Structures are given as C-alpha cells and as structure tokens.
Amino acid sequence: MEKISVKRRVIAYLIDITLSVIASVFLLALLNIQIEVRFFKYFELLSIFQSIILFVYLFLFYMFGNGLSIGKIICNIRIVKDNNQNMELIDLFLRAFMQSLLILTVANVFFQLYTKSTVSLFDYTTNTKAVYRKIKK
Numbered sequence: 001m002e003k004i005s006v007k008r009r010v011i012a013y014l015i016d017i018t019l020s021v022i023a024s025v026f027l028l029a030l031l032n033i034q035i036e037v038r039f040f041k042y043f044e045l046l047s048i049f050q051s052i053i054l055f056v057y058l059f060l061f062y063m064f065g066n067g068l069s070i071g072k073i074i075c076n077i078r079i080v081k082d083n084n085q086n087m088e089l090i091d092l093f094l095r096a097f098m099q100s101l102l103i104l105t106v107a108n109v110f111f112q113l114y115t116k117s118t119v120s121l122f123d124y125t126t127n128t129k130a131v132y133r134k135i136k137k
Contacts, residue, residue: 002132004077009077016061017054024053047102063089076133091127
C-alpha cells in the first residue's frame with residue numbers, strides 16, 4: 001500500500017483549518033460579535049474560540065464521514081484504524097481534539113519532517129493510519 005506524504009496531509013489540514021476559520025468568522029457575524037481593531041487584545045479568546053470551532057468541525061466530519069473531512073476528500077485521504085476498520089468514537093474525539101490544538105499540530109509536522117515518517121503523532125496515539133480513499137464509481 002502506498003504511503004500518504006506529509007505534504008498531502010498538511011494540505012488537507014490547511015484546507016480544513018481554512019474552512020473552520022471561515023465558519024468562525026461566519027458564526028461571529030451571525031452572533032453579531034464585533035472584532036475590534038485592537039485584535040491582539042482578544043487574540044487568546046479568539047484562539048480558543050477558533051480551536052473549539054475546529055474541534056467541532058473535525059469531530060463532526062470524522063464522525064459522519066467515517067474518517068473524512070473536506071480537506072481529506074479533496075486530497076483523497078481517509079483515516080482508518082490500523083486494521084483498516086472505521087475509527088471508534090473515542091479515536092474520533094481524541095484525534096479531533098489533538099488536531100484542534102495548534103501547538104500539537106505544529107509539533108506533529110516537525111516530527112514527521114524530522115523523522116521522515118508518514119505516520120503522524122495523531123496516528124500513534126489513536127492507532128490509525130492515513131490511506132488513499134477508494135472512490136466509488
């Protein structure tokens with residue numbers, strides 16, 4: 001089985017994080033919350049809010065998409081258990097939680113680049129792997 005490159009996984013994550021930022025901005029506008037010019041005054045609060053939105057986005061997509069998110073669909077990636085079965089609910093939750101924390105995601109990218117591993121820290125933690133998604137015809 002062909003390994004998924006770190007580059008492809010990072011692109012999928014960047015697509016997902018971009019979509020979650022768009023969802024955050026939309027939600028802030030919907031809730032009529034004004035972002036002041038003094039952005040850095042509220043940076044921590046906005047970071048926490050963005051992490052929560054990213055967690056919800058990833059968790060719901062993983063749960064209802066069997067390991068897929070929009071970024072993974074575009075990059076033709078699916079996350080499965082090491083035995084090629086669908087992820088369990090605890091795996092979905094843990095993986096989405098870890099990926100919603102920017103510091104862990106950055107550490108993961110450096111880990112994969114340094115070790116030249118196609119297996120992420122998230123894969124090790126949840127006993128999962130990234131595989132190419134089979135496209136139904």
